[in-house]
Amino acid sequence: MTIALEIWHALVVCFAAVFTGNILLTTFLGMCPFLAVSREVKTATGLGLAVVFVMTCTTVLNWLLYRFVLVPLELQFMRFIVFIIVIAAFVQLVEMLLDRYSPLLYQKLGIFLPLITVNCAILGASLFMIIRRYTFAETIGYGFGSGVGWLLAILAMAGIRRKLAADRIPAGLQGPGIALIIAGLMALAFMGFTGVLQGGR
Numbered sequence: 001m002t003i004a005l006e007i008w009h010a011l012v013v014c015f016a017a018v019f020t021g022n023i024l025l026t027t028f029l030g031m032c033p034f035l036a037v038s039r040e041v042k043t044a045t046g047l048g049l050a051v052v053f054v055m056t057c058t059t060v061l062n063w064l065l066y067r068f069v070l071v072p073l074e075l076q077f078m079r080f081i082v083f084i085i086v087i088a089a090f091v092q093l094v095e096m097l098l099d100r101y102s103p104l105l106y107q108k109l110g111i112f113l114p115l116i117t118v119n120c121a122i123l124g125a126s127l128f129m130i131i132r133r134y135t136f137a138e139t140i141g142y143g144f145g146s147g148v149g150w151l152l153a154i155l156a157m158a159g160i161r162r163k164l165a166a167d168r169i170p171a172g173l174q175g176p177g178i179a180l181i182i183a184g185l186m187a188l189a190f191m192g193f194t195g196v197l198q199g200g201r
Contacts, residue, residue, distance in 0.1 A: 006135065006137045006138075007137065009135070009137065009138055009141075010135075010137040010138050010140060010141035011141060012141075013134065013138045013141040013142045013145065014141035014142065014144060014145035014148075015145065016145070017141070017142050017144075017145030017146045017148075017149055018145045018146075018148050018149040018152065019149070019190060019193040020190075020193045021149075022146075022149040022150075022152075022153060022190050023121050023124060023125060023128075023146045023149060023150060024121060024149065024150050024153045024154075025149075025153055025183070025186055025187040025190045026187065026190070026191075027124065028187075029119075029120045029121040029124045030051075030119050030120060030121030030122070030124075030150060031183070032115070032119075033047060033112045033115060033116070033119060033154075034150075034153065034154050034157065034183070035157075035176065035179050035180075035183070036112060037109065037112050037154065038154050038157040038158045038161055038179070039158065039161060040108070040158060040162075041155065041158045041159060041162060042105075042108075043105070043108045043109060043158075044154045044155055044157070044158035045151075045155060045158075046098075046102070046105040046108070046109060047109055047112060047113070047116075047154065048150060048151030048152075048154045048155060049151065050094050050098070050109075050113065050116060051116060051119070051121070051122070051147050051150050051151065052144070052147030052148055052150070052151050053090075053094060053147070054087065054090045054091055054094060054116055054122060054147075055121070055122050055125050055143050055144075055146055055147035055150070056140070056143040056144045056147050057090055057143075058083070058086050058087045058090050058122060058125075058126060058143070059125050059126050059129055059139055059140075059142065059143030059146075060136075060139060060140055060143055061086050062079075062082070062083045062086055062126040062129075063126075063129055063130075063134070063136060063139040064136075065082055065086070066079055066082075066130060069082075070082065079127075079130070080123075083123060083126045083127070084117070084123065087116075087117055087122050087123065087126075088117045091113070091114060091116045091117045094113070094116070095113055095114060098113065121146070121150055125142065125143055125146045125147075128142070129142055129143070153186065153190075156186060157179070157182060157183065157186065160182050161178075161179065161182070164178065
């Protein structure tokens, strides 16, 4: 496979991860922080960027560890433990950086920042890149695209919820009810991209 073709495949996978195969809106992974932190645009942006960084880096590192350590040593059954350790280390790094350079955002994110460690979207991305047998370049595209897709979804949700804050919503739909309805409608909207480009093989 030529370098140009490899880059093209990585771009296709990245596009698919953002739109047609959005990890949040198609597989509903990472819904807990998505619903809880999407009340304010600024907080949602901070968490979304943290997810992009952690997902991209951990997916690439986990690919390298899996291909060059676990597979040669026939320790594939250890992938869950290894992946979670890598994710936890990166989340700790993000926590320290935010606490040092953006304490206000660190306080607003609260408990949801360390919960990135157990965010099923982060672990799901690392597992999907193995199940789908992505190459190294495709893994970079998939990790980055999945993070960006999650960021776009939470930003869209935060923007919509901000607009709805001044509207009259029936008492039975206020809070999680309207949030789940919005998430369902967003998932339907993203399904409109299906068929444009597919990242699967």
